[in-house]
Amino acid sequence: MRFNQGKAGTKTSAFGSPGRINHDSTAFYTSKLYEGLPKEEIIEYAENPVPSNFLDKIFCKTSEKMEELPDNSVHLMVTSPPYNVGKEYDENLTLNEYRKFLKRVWGEVKRVLVPGGRVCINIANLGRKPYIPLHTFIVEDMLDLGFLMRGEIIWNKASSGSPSTAWGSWLSAKNPILRDIHEYILVFSKGMFKRENLGRKSTISKEEFLEFTKSVWTFAAEPAIKVGHPAPFPVELPYRLIQLYTFEGEVVLDPFMGSGQTSIASIKSRRHYVGYDINEKYVKLAEKRVRNFCLDFNAPNLFESEEKRGRQKWREGV
Numbered sequence: 194m195r196f197n198q199g200k201a202g203t204k205t206s207a208f209g210s211p212g213r214i215n216h217d218s219t220a221f222y223t224s225k226l227y228e229g230l231p232k233e234e235i236i237e238y239a240e241n242p243v244p245s246n247f248l249d250k251i252f253c254k255t256s257e258k259m260e261e262l263p264d265n266s267v268h269l270m271v272t273s274p275p276y277n278v279g280k281e282y283d284e285n286l287t288l289n290e291y292r293k294f295l296k297r298v299w300g301e302v303k304r305v306l307v308p309g310g311r312v313c314i315n316i317a318n319l320g321r322k323p324y325i326p327l328h329t330f331i332v333e334d335m336l337d338l339g340f341l342m343r344g345e346i347i348w349n350k351a352s353s354g355s356p357s358t359a360w361g362s363w364l365s366a367k368n369p370i371l372r373d374i375h376e377y378i379l380v381f382s383k384g385m386f387k388r389e390n391l392g393r394k395s396t397i398s399k400e401e402f403l404e405f406t407k408s409v410w411t412f413a414a415e416p417a418i419k420v421g422h423p424a425p426f427p428v429e430l431p432y433r434l435i436q437l438y439t440f441e442g443e444v445v446l447d448p449f450m451g452s453g454q455t456s457i458a459s460i461k462s463r464r465h466y467v468g469y470d471i472n473e474k475y476v477k478l479a480e481k482r483v484r485n486f487c488l489d490f491n492a493p494n495l496f497e498s499e500e501k502r503g504r505q506k507w508r509e510g511v
Protein backbone atom coordinates (compact mmCIF):
# COMPACT_ATOMS: atom_id res chain seq x y z
CA MET A 194 0.00 0.00 0.00
CA ARG A 195 1.65 3.21 -1.15
CA PHE A 196 0.23 5.56 1.49
CA ASN A 197 1.81 3.68 4.39
CA GLN A 198 5.15 2.53 3.02
CA GLY A 199 8.01 2.74 5.51
CA LYS A 200 5.79 4.17 8.26
CA ALA A 201 4.40 2.50 11.37
CA GLY A 202 0.58 2.71 11.62
CA THR A 203 -1.12 5.02 14.14
CA LYS A 204 -1.97 3.71 17.65
CA THR A 205 -4.57 4.54 20.28
CA SER A 206 -2.85 7.12 22.51
CA ALA A 207 -3.69 9.21 25.57
CA PHE A 208 -4.41 12.23 23.32
CA GLY A 209 -6.14 10.30 20.55
CA SER A 210 -4.56 10.09 17.11
CA PRO A 211 -4.95 12.82 14.52
CA GLY A 212 -5.43 10.49 11.56
CA ARG A 213 -6.02 6.76 11.35
CA ILE A 214 -3.61 4.98 9.03
CA ASN A 215 -3.31 1.21 9.46
CA HIS A 216 -4.47 2.02 13.00
CA ASP A 217 -3.57 -0.43 15.80
CA SER A 218 -6.36 -0.18 18.39
CA THR A 219 -5.49 -3.39 20.30
CA ALA A 220 -4.80 -1.41 23.49
CA PHE A 221 -8.30 0.05 23.44
CA TYR A 222 -10.15 -3.19 22.63
CA THR A 223 -8.26 -5.19 25.27
CA SER A 224 -8.82 -2.54 27.97
CA LYS A 225 -10.98 -3.26 31.02
CA LEU A 226 -13.78 -1.17 29.52
CA TYR A 227 -14.72 -4.12 27.31
CA GLU A 228 -14.84 -6.67 30.15
CA GLY A 229 -18.27 -8.30 30.46
CA LEU A 230 -19.50 -7.15 27.01
CA PRO A 231 -20.24 -9.65 24.21
CA LYS A 232 -17.09 -10.41 22.20
CA GLU A 233 -16.71 -11.14 18.53
CA GLU A 234 -16.30 -14.88 17.89
CA ILE A 235 -14.82 -16.46 14.83
CA ILE A 236 -17.66 -18.73 13.76
CA GLU A 237 -17.65 -20.88 10.68
CA TYR A 238 -20.14 -19.41 8.22
CA ALA A 239 -23.26 -21.50 7.72
CA GLU A 240 -26.28 -20.62 5.62
CA ASN A 241 -29.46 -22.65 5.11
CA PRO A 242 -32.00 -21.69 2.43
CA VAL A 243 -35.45 -20.46 3.44
CA PRO A 244 -37.81 -22.97 1.73
CA SER A 245 -38.94 -21.34 -1.52
CA ASN A 246 -42.64 -21.60 -0.55
CA PHE A 247 -41.91 -19.42 2.52
CA LEU A 248 -39.91 -16.75 0.66
CA ASP A 249 -41.57 -13.40 -0.06
CA LYS A 250 -44.42 -14.27 2.30
CA ILE A 251 -45.98 -12.62 5.36
CA PHE A 252 -47.21 -15.04 8.02
CA CYS A 253 -50.21 -14.12 10.14
CA LYS A 254 -48.95 -15.27 13.55
CA THR A 255 -46.76 -14.19 16.42
CA SER A 256 -43.06 -13.89 15.67
CA GLU A 257 -42.17 -15.33 19.08
CA LYS A 258 -41.79 -18.65 17.19
CA MET A 259 -40.72 -18.46 13.57
CA GLU A 260 -40.64 -22.18 12.81
CA GLU A 261 -40.98 -21.54 9.04
CA LEU A 262 -37.40 -20.20 9.09
CA PRO A 263 -34.41 -22.55 9.44
CA ASP A 264 -31.45 -21.63 11.69
CA ASN A 265 -28.87 -19.42 9.88
CA SER A 266 -31.14 -18.47 6.98
CA VAL A 267 -31.75 -14.69 7.19
CA HIS A 268 -29.21 -11.96 6.40
CA LEU A 269 -30.87 -8.88 7.91
CA MET A 270 -33.72 -8.14 10.29
CA VAL A 271 -35.33 -4.68 10.12
CA THR A 272 -38.29 -3.83 12.29
CA SER A 273 -40.21 -1.43 14.44
CA PRO A 274 -41.85 -3.36 17.29
CA PRO A 275 -45.30 -2.76 18.81
CA TYR A 276 -44.89 -0.15 21.59
CA ASN A 277 -47.33 -1.49 24.20
CA VAL A 278 -48.98 1.95 24.33
CA GLY A 279 -52.62 1.08 23.75
CA LYS A 280 -52.73 0.88 19.95
CA GLU A 281 -55.29 -1.66 18.77
CA TYR A 282 -52.62 -4.37 18.42
CA ASP A 283 -50.93 -3.59 21.74
CA GLU A 284 -51.39 -5.54 24.94
CA ASN A 285 -51.31 -3.82 28.31
CA LEU A 286 -48.06 -5.37 29.54
CA THR A 287 -45.81 -4.22 32.38
CA LEU A 288 -42.40 -3.00 31.26
CA ASN A 289 -40.89 -6.32 32.39
CA GLU A 290 -43.50 -8.41 30.55
CA TYR A 291 -43.04 -6.23 27.45
CA ARG A 292 -39.25 -6.68 27.53
CA LYS A 293 -39.65 -10.45 27.98
CA PHE A 294 -42.03 -10.58 24.99
CA LEU A 295 -39.60 -8.64 22.78
CA LYS A 296 -36.70 -10.75 24.06
CA ARG A 297 -38.46 -13.92 22.89
CA VAL A 298 -38.66 -12.38 19.39
CA TRP A 299 -35.01 -11.17 19.45
CA GLY A 300 -33.96 -14.68 20.59
CA GLU A 301 -35.71 -16.21 17.57
CA VAL A 302 -34.13 -13.57 15.33
CA LYS A 303 -30.72 -14.63 16.63
CA ARG A 304 -31.45 -18.27 15.78
CA VAL A 305 -32.53 -17.52 12.18
CA LEU A 306 -29.78 -15.01 11.34
CA VAL A 307 -26.68 -16.21 9.50
CA PRO A 308 -23.37 -15.68 11.36
CA GLY A 309 -22.60 -11.98 10.97
CA GLY A 310 -26.26 -11.28 10.13
CA ARG A 311 -27.48 -7.79 11.06
CA VAL A 312 -30.35 -6.52 13.19
CA CYS A 313 -31.82 -3.00 12.95
CA ILE A 314 -34.48 -1.99 15.49
CA ASN A 315 -36.36 1.28 14.99
CA ILE A 316 -37.65 2.56 18.34
CA ALA A 317 -38.80 5.82 19.93
CA ASN A 318 -38.84 6.60 23.63
CA LEU A 319 -42.08 7.13 25.52
CA GLY A 320 -43.75 9.37 28.11
CA ARG A 321 -42.42 12.37 30.06
CA LYS A 322 -43.33 11.91 33.71
CA PRO A 323 -40.93 10.17 33.78
CA TYR A 324 -39.48 9.49 30.33
CA ILE A 325 -39.17 5.77 29.45
CA PRO A 326 -35.90 5.20 27.57
CA LEU A 327 -37.11 2.11 25.67
CA HIS A 328 -34.04 2.17 23.45
CA THR A 329 -31.79 1.72 26.52
CA PHE A 330 -33.77 -1.32 27.68
CA ILE A 331 -33.64 -2.86 24.21
CA VAL A 332 -29.86 -2.34 24.01
CA GLU A 333 -29.50 -4.01 27.43
CA ASP A 334 -31.60 -6.99 26.35
CA MET A 335 -29.78 -7.37 23.02
CA LEU A 336 -26.38 -7.33 24.78
CA ASP A 337 -27.75 -9.87 27.25
CA LEU A 338 -28.64 -12.13 24.30
CA GLY A 339 -25.02 -11.83 23.13
CA PHE A 340 -25.57 -9.55 20.12
CA LEU A 341 -22.66 -7.29 19.17
CA MET A 342 -23.67 -3.66 18.94
CA ARG A 343 -22.53 -1.94 15.72
CA GLY A 344 -23.98 1.51 16.41
CA GLU A 345 -26.99 3.70 16.78
CA ILE A 346 -28.61 5.88 14.12
CA ILE A 347 -30.58 8.95 15.14
CA TRP A 348 -33.45 9.39 12.72
CA ASN A 349 -34.20 13.11 12.61
CA LYS A 350 -37.85 13.36 11.55
CA ALA A 351 -38.23 17.07 12.31
CA SER A 352 -39.42 17.80 8.77
CA SER A 353 -42.56 15.66 9.28
CA GLY A 354 -45.92 17.46 9.60
CA SER A 355 -47.64 18.16 12.98
CA PRO A 356 -44.66 18.32 15.38
CA SER A 357 -45.60 18.07 19.07
CA THR A 358 -46.40 21.41 20.74
CA ALA A 359 -46.39 20.11 24.33
CA TRP A 360 -43.86 22.64 25.59
CA GLY A 361 -44.63 22.30 29.31
CA SER A 362 -43.96 25.74 30.79
CA TRP A 363 -43.79 28.27 27.91
CA LEU A 364 -40.71 30.56 28.09
CA SER A 365 -40.17 29.55 31.73
CA ALA A 366 -37.73 27.31 33.54
CA LYS A 367 -40.60 26.07 35.73
CA ASN A 368 -40.97 22.83 33.76
CA PRO A 369 -39.99 23.08 30.06
CA ILE A 370 -40.55 19.81 28.23
CA LEU A 371 -38.36 18.36 25.50
CA ARG A 372 -40.14 17.52 22.25
CA ASP A 373 -38.62 14.43 20.63
CA ILE A 374 -38.07 15.03 16.93
CA HIS A 375 -36.02 11.86 16.63
CA GLU A 376 -36.23 8.09 16.84
CA TYR A 377 -33.47 5.50 17.08
CA ILE A 378 -32.30 2.72 14.84
CA LEU A 379 -30.23 0.32 16.96
CA VAL A 380 -27.85 -1.82 14.92
CA PHE A 381 -26.38 -5.19 15.97
CA SER A 382 -24.61 -8.22 14.51
CA LYS A 383 -24.83 -11.89 15.38
CA GLY A 384 -21.43 -13.24 16.44
CA MET A 385 -19.16 -11.30 14.12
CA PHE A 386 -19.08 -7.96 12.37
CA LYS A 387 -17.90 -8.89 8.89
CA ARG A 388 -19.77 -10.75 6.15
CA GLU A 389 -18.19 -12.19 3.01
CA ASN A 390 -20.02 -11.49 -0.24
CA LEU A 391 -20.04 -15.16 -1.42
CA GLY A 392 -20.06 -13.89 -5.01
CA ARG A 393 -23.11 -11.67 -4.36
CA LYS A 394 -23.27 -8.01 -5.39
CA SER A 395 -23.56 -4.90 -3.22
CA THR A 396 -26.02 -2.53 -4.88
CA ILE A 397 -25.31 0.64 -2.89
CA SER A 398 -24.09 3.67 -4.88
CA LYS A 399 -21.18 5.87 -3.79
CA GLU A 400 -23.55 8.73 -2.87
CA GLU A 401 -25.77 6.38 -0.83
CA PHE A 402 -22.78 4.86 0.99
CA LEU A 403 -21.46 8.30 1.98
CA GLU A 404 -24.89 9.31 3.28
CA PHE A 405 -26.08 6.03 4.86
CA THR A 406 -22.90 5.48 6.91
CA LYS A 407 -23.59 8.74 8.80
CA SER A 408 -25.11 8.28 12.28
CA VAL A 409 -27.81 10.92 11.76
CA TRP A 410 -30.44 10.39 9.07
CA THR A 411 -32.92 13.08 8.09
CA PHE A 412 -36.18 12.30 6.32
CA ALA A 413 -39.88 12.71 7.04
CA ALA A 414 -42.10 10.17 8.80
CA GLU A 415 -44.85 8.37 6.87
CA PRO A 416 -48.42 9.61 7.48
CA ALA A 417 -50.50 6.81 9.07
CA ILE A 418 -53.63 7.89 7.13
CA LYS A 419 -51.87 7.59 3.78
CA VAL A 420 -50.76 4.02 4.50
CA GLY A 421 -53.79 2.77 6.48
CA HIS A 422 -51.72 1.55 9.46
CA PRO A 423 -51.33 3.38 12.81
CA ALA A 424 -47.51 3.34 12.91
CA PRO A 425 -45.75 2.84 9.57
CA PHE A 426 -42.15 3.81 8.99
CA PRO A 427 -41.25 5.26 5.57
CA VAL A 428 -39.87 2.83 2.93
CA GLU A 429 -36.71 4.96 3.01
CA LEU A 430 -35.83 3.54 6.45
CA PRO A 431 -35.63 -0.19 5.58
CA TYR A 432 -34.33 0.69 2.09
CA ARG A 433 -31.23 2.40 3.50
CA LEU A 434 -30.54 -0.49 5.90
CA ILE A 435 -30.98 -3.12 3.19
CA GLN A 436 -28.64 -1.28 0.82
CA LEU A 437 -26.02 -0.81 3.53
CA TYR A 438 -26.11 -4.20 5.22
CA THR A 439 -27.03 -6.86 2.62
CA PHE A 440 -25.98 -8.18 -0.77
CA GLU A 441 -28.33 -8.55 -3.71
CA GLY A 442 -30.72 -11.51 -3.54
CA GLU A 443 -30.37 -12.01 0.25
CA VAL A 444 -33.22 -12.46 2.74
CA VAL A 445 -34.65 -9.64 4.88
CA LEU A 446 -36.93 -10.41 7.84
CA ASP A 447 -39.44 -8.10 9.52
CA PRO A 448 -41.04 -9.88 12.52
CA PHE A 449 -43.54 -6.98 12.96
CA MET A 450 -44.38 -6.30 9.31
CA GLY A 451 -47.40 -3.98 9.72
CA SER A 452 -48.22 -2.31 6.40
CA GLY A 453 -45.44 -4.05 4.46
CA GLN A 454 -42.89 -1.23 4.12
CA THR A 455 -39.97 -3.66 4.63
CA SER A 456 -41.32 -5.93 1.86
CA ILE A 457 -41.57 -2.98 -0.51
CA ALA A 458 -38.03 -1.82 0.32
CA SER A 459 -36.77 -5.39 -0.26
CA ILE A 460 -38.41 -5.67 -3.67
CA LYS A 461 -37.11 -2.22 -4.60
CA SER A 462 -33.56 -3.32 -3.79
CA ARG A 463 -33.93 -6.82 -5.32
CA ARG A 464 -33.82 -8.76 -2.04
CA HIS A 465 -36.20 -11.44 -0.74
CA TYR A 466 -38.35 -10.77 2.31
CA VAL A 467 -40.21 -12.74 4.91
CA GLY A 468 -42.47 -11.23 7.54
CA TYR A 469 -44.80 -11.82 10.45
CA ASP A 470 -47.77 -9.87 11.78
CA ILE A 471 -50.32 -11.08 14.28
CA ASN A 472 -53.14 -8.99 12.82
CA GLU A 473 -54.86 -10.42 9.73
CA LYS A 474 -56.07 -6.98 8.64
CA TYR A 475 -52.46 -5.75 8.41
CA VAL A 476 -51.23 -8.88 6.63
CA LYS A 477 -53.92 -8.31 3.98
CA LEU A 478 -53.04 -4.61 3.79
CA ALA A 479 -49.33 -5.41 3.38
CA GLU A 480 -50.03 -8.00 0.67
CA LYS A 481 -52.22 -5.53 -1.22
CA ARG A 482 -49.61 -2.76 -0.95
CA VAL A 483 -46.90 -5.15 -2.18
CA ARG A 484 -49.07 -6.18 -5.17
CA ASN A 485 -49.72 -2.52 -6.08
CA PHE A 486 -46.05 -1.63 -5.68
CA CYS A 487 -45.03 -4.53 -7.96
CA LEU A 488 -47.48 -3.38 -10.65
CA ASP A 489 -45.83 0.07 -10.74
CA PHE A 490 -42.30 -1.26 -10.25
CA ASN A 491 -42.52 -3.77 -13.09
CA ALA A 492 -44.49 -1.55 -15.47
CA PRO A 493 -42.46 -0.48 -18.51
CA ASN A 494 -41.38 3.13 -18.41
CA LEU A 495 -43.44 4.45 -21.36
CA PHE A 496 -41.26 7.49 -21.91
CA GLU A 497 -38.15 5.34 -22.00
CA SER A 498 -39.66 2.81 -24.40
CA GLU A 499 -40.82 5.64 -26.68
CA GLU A 500 -37.30 6.98 -26.60
CA LYS A 501 -35.85 3.51 -27.21
CA ARG A 502 -38.22 2.99 -30.13
CA GLY A 503 -37.15 6.38 -31.51
CA ARG A 504 -33.47 5.46 -31.21
CA GLN A 505 -34.10 2.10 -32.88
CA LYS A 506 -35.88 3.81 -35.83
CA TRP A 507 -33.04 6.30 -36.15
CA ARG A 508 -30.52 3.43 -36.29
CA GLU A 509 -32.58 1.67 -38.91
CA GLY A 510 -32.69 4.92 -40.87
CA VAL A 511 -36.51 5.13 -40.84
Ligand SMILES: C[S@@+](CC[C@H](N)C(=O)[O-])C[C@H]1O[C@@H](n2cnc3c(N)ncnc32)[C@H](O)[C@@H]1O
Nearest residue numbers: 255256275282425426449451452454470471472
Ligand atom coordinates in the same frame (compact mmCIF):
# COMPACT_ATOMS: atom_id res chain seq x y z
C1 LIG B 1 -45.09 -0.55 14.90
S1 LIG B 1 -46.03 -1.67 13.98
C2 LIG B 1 -44.97 -2.01 12.59
C3 LIG B 1 -45.19 -1.06 11.45
C4 LIG B 1 -44.36 -1.37 10.22
N1 LIG B 1 -42.96 -1.08 10.43
C5 LIG B 1 -44.84 -0.53 9.04
O1 LIG B 1 -44.05 0.24 8.46
O2 LIG B 1 -46.04 -0.61 8.72
C6 LIG B 1 -45.98 -3.16 14.86
C7 LIG B 1 -46.78 -4.31 14.24
O3 LIG B 1 -46.55 -5.46 15.05
C8 LIG B 1 -47.71 -6.29 14.99
N2 LIG B 1 -47.64 -7.23 16.14
C9 LIG B 1 -48.00 -7.02 17.43
N3 LIG B 1 -47.73 -8.11 18.18
C10 LIG B 1 -47.17 -9.03 17.33
C11 LIG B 1 -46.65 -10.35 17.51
N4 LIG B 1 -46.67 -10.97 18.68
N5 LIG B 1 -46.12 -10.98 16.42
C12 LIG B 1 -46.11 -10.37 15.19
N6 LIG B 1 -46.62 -9.14 14.99
C13 LIG B 1 -47.12 -8.47 16.03
C14 LIG B 1 -48.87 -5.30 15.00
O4 LIG B 1 -50.05 -5.86 14.45
C15 LIG B 1 -48.29 -4.13 14.18
O5 LIG B 1 -48.74 -4.17 12.84
